Structure formats: structure tokens, C-alpha cells
Amino acid sequence: EDQVTQSPEALRLQEGESSSLNCSYTVSGLRGLFWYRQDPGKGPEFLFTLYSAGEEKEKERLKATLTKKESFLHITAPKPEDSATYLCAVRNSNYQLIWGAGTKLIIKP
């Protein structure tokens, strides 16, 4: 069964304190791994797509990496505006998105 597990469920950091969020997955025929950001009461906002092990993508303070079993979202020197829930999703061989439960990130000033 296709499955996505994100950890930790919640993460509190001080402003400037770097850390990583994990997304581990089992999927039949990976057709891409996606990271989204979701603010309360809003729709998911696309961040990155990764397709193959070893691939990395960067955007501002965020960097996403991918291995055959997991992906990491590294956040460097975060700011309070980076506070959000970060969602990971994988697309399987049927081109369906399977979602993780998300990591709620809180950055304290």
C-alpha cells in the first residue's frame, strides 16, 4: 500500500535555528515527490518537485533533497514568516497524489 509518513508532527524553532523535516514513503512506481506549504485556512502552495534520488531543489531558505526512501526539507536560518504546515505528497504509478499528514512548523522570534 502506498504510504507517506512525515516527522516530526510539530517542530518549534527559534528564529535563525536551522533544522530538517522528514518525509518517508513507500510507493508503487514513484512519479514525483512534492513539497507544499499550507497556511491555516488556505490551500496548499506548491514548493518543489523531486523526481530521482540525489536530486536537490532550493528556494530561498528551503532546500529539498530526495533518496529512494525519503525526502528532507531543510530550512536554514528560518524566520517567523516560515511558520506553516509543510506537506509532502508522492505521485504513484496511477498518477494519484498520496499525502502525508504534514509537519507544523512554528518559528518563534
Next chain:
Amino acid sequence: EPEVTQTPSHQVTQMGQEVILRCVPISNHLYFYWYRQILGQKVEFLVSFYNNEISEKSEIFDDQFSVERPDGSNFTLKIRSTKLEDSAMYFCASSDLLAETYEQYFGPGTRLTVT
């Protein structure tokens, strides 16, 4: 920047009533999707739509649900007889079939409350 829009932002309905949720996808996109997210839970896939027909649907998308593209811009989700457990945020998304990365762009959602 083009974006997906959804109306209404909040819909309150009584159990057993029909509701129609509306979406305007990004104009040059060809694939359309509906997802739901019950408060505090994961995003769940409902249905995908391409070339005026359903391409994939989940177990959640039973006979109470239907989708339609009534004109060149709108994409609707109808729930025929709402149940309490249909209360959730409903997100519409669209993607460009030709885009290299196939990413889906989401609307702001409609909060459906069934009483």
C-alpha cells in the same frame, strides 16, 4: 500571476441538501482535481478530470458526488445529499499537462459545514 479561484469560501448547509462547489482553474491548464481535508486530517484525493471526463476517482468519490465542466472556465463539484461527515475543506487544483513537473496548483478552498 494566474491562480485557481473557488466560490463560495464558506458554505453552510443542512444534512440531506445538495451543494455545488465552484472552481475556476488556471486558464491554460488541462487537468482538474478535487481534494478534501477534514479538519486536522490529511489531504485526501477525490477525483481528477481531463478532456471532459473523470480520469481517476477515489473510494470517497461515491454516487453522491459528481463533477462537471459546464463551460470553458468553471469546474464544479456537486454533493447530492450531504451528510454530517462531508464537513471539510474542499480544494480544487489544476495542472498543465504539458508542464515538465506536473505540479498541481490549489485554490483557497471552500469550507463546507453540514449541520
